[in-house]
Amino acid sequence: MIDLVSVEQHVMEVCHEVGEFIRVESLNFDRSRILLKEGFNNLVSYVDKESEKKLVSTLSELIPGSGILGEEGTSTKSTNGYLWIIDPLDGTTNFTHGLPPFAISIGLTLHDKSVLGVVYEVTKKEMFHAIEGRPAYCNDQVIKASPIDSLNESLFATGFPYYDFPKMEAYLSIIRKFLKQSHGVRRLGSAATDLAYVAAGRFEGFFEYNLNPWDVAAGAFLVQQAGGMVTDFSGGSNFLYGREICAAGKIHPEMQSLIAAEWGY
Numbered sequence: 114m115i116d117l118v119s120v121e122q123h124v125m126e127v128c129h130e131v132g133e134f135i136r137v138e139s140l141n142f143d144r145s146r147i148l149l150k151e152g153f154n155n156l157v158s159y160v161d162k163e164s165e166k167k168l169v170s171t172l173s174e175l176i177p178g179s180g181i182l183g184e185e186g187t188s189t190k191s192t193n194g195y196l197w198i199i200d201p202l203d204g205t206t207n208f209t210h211g212l213p214p215f216a217i218s219i220g221l222t223l224h225d226k227s228v229l230g231v232v233y234e235v236t237k238k239e240m241f242h243a244i245e246g247r248p249a250y251c252n253d254q255v256i257k258a259s260p261i262d263s264l265n266e267s268l269f270a271t272g273f274p275y276y277d278f279p280k281m282e283a284y285l286s287i288i289r290k291f292l293k294q295s296h297g298v299r300r301l302g303s304a305a306t307d308l309a310y311v312a313a314g315r316f317e318g319f320f321e322y323n324l325n326p327w328d329v330a331a332g333a334f335l336v337q338q339a340g341g342m343v344t345d346f347s348g349g350s351n352f353l354y355g356r357e358i359c360a361a362g363k364i365h366p367e368m369q370s371l372i373a374a375e376w377g378y
């Protein structure tokens with residue numbers, strides 16, 4: 114058995130270190146250095162790549178035999194069931210435009226069950242972290258998902274699709290419903306931060322489709338450890354690899370059924 118408390122400490126240390134690298138680079142980032150990955154609007158920079166390299170070298174040594182799935186191409190097999198799921202820079206578009214927030218997201222699963230989640234939001238220097246069996250924290254404070262259970266007192270977050278446009282109409286109907294019944298809908302530009310904010314009760318709920326496991330692994334676990342609920346749009350548990358996520362505090366059942374109805378479930 115590994116000592117998750119010590120692993121979590123090391124993960125936070127490397128997040129501070131790599132976060133500082135990202136923060137310094139953000140001060141002088143030159144947009145001509147944006148690169149395009151496969152697909153429309155899929156931005157990346159040397160900062161994403163360099164950060165992943167730094168994280169991978171620490172994480173692979175932290176749990177020998179663990180595998181790594183990283184957004185910037187790292188894919189190593191696990192020999193002991195542990196898998197790191199990492200996004201070295203979540204919110205690249207914000208980063209390249211000099212806007213907050215952007216974050217490092219590190220999840221750890223054991224045989225596909227989440228056991229650790231760390232989201233470090235670089236611009237506010239907020240470290241959201243949790244391990245199995247313990248509460249979720251923002252820096253040293255325990256955080257809890259929102260107890261609010263009425264839509265008209267809730268603030269939501271989402272991401273706007275920037276490809277896969279055929280689903281756009283159904284998605285816009287969901288957003289229209291939330292806009293008419295809630296305090297509003299925000300689009301921060303970093304799914305990991307959105308989820309961390311749901312864990313902290315700042316947002317009542319967050320939903321998005323077409324996200325990858327590295328966008329949600331850490332943040333979804335934070336929400337669960339903070340007493341919230343995370344499902345796919347149908348209310349099922351396939352949110353890590355299923356490319357649909359609905360994460361919320363007490364408003365979750367109402368939020369999920371509204372989404373499911375518009376999405377055709």
Ligand code: IPD
Pocket residue numbers: 156200202203204205206271272273301302303304305321323324328
């Ligand atoms: C993106 C952000 C964004 C979400 C996108 C993601 P990236 O991640 O999380 O909020 O809407 O779908 O791809 O590319 O900045 O790591």
Ligand code: CA
Pocket residue numbers: 200202203204304327328
């Ligand atoms: Ca991402």
Ligand code: CA
Pocket residue numbers: 161184200201202203204205
């Ligand atoms: Ca990324």
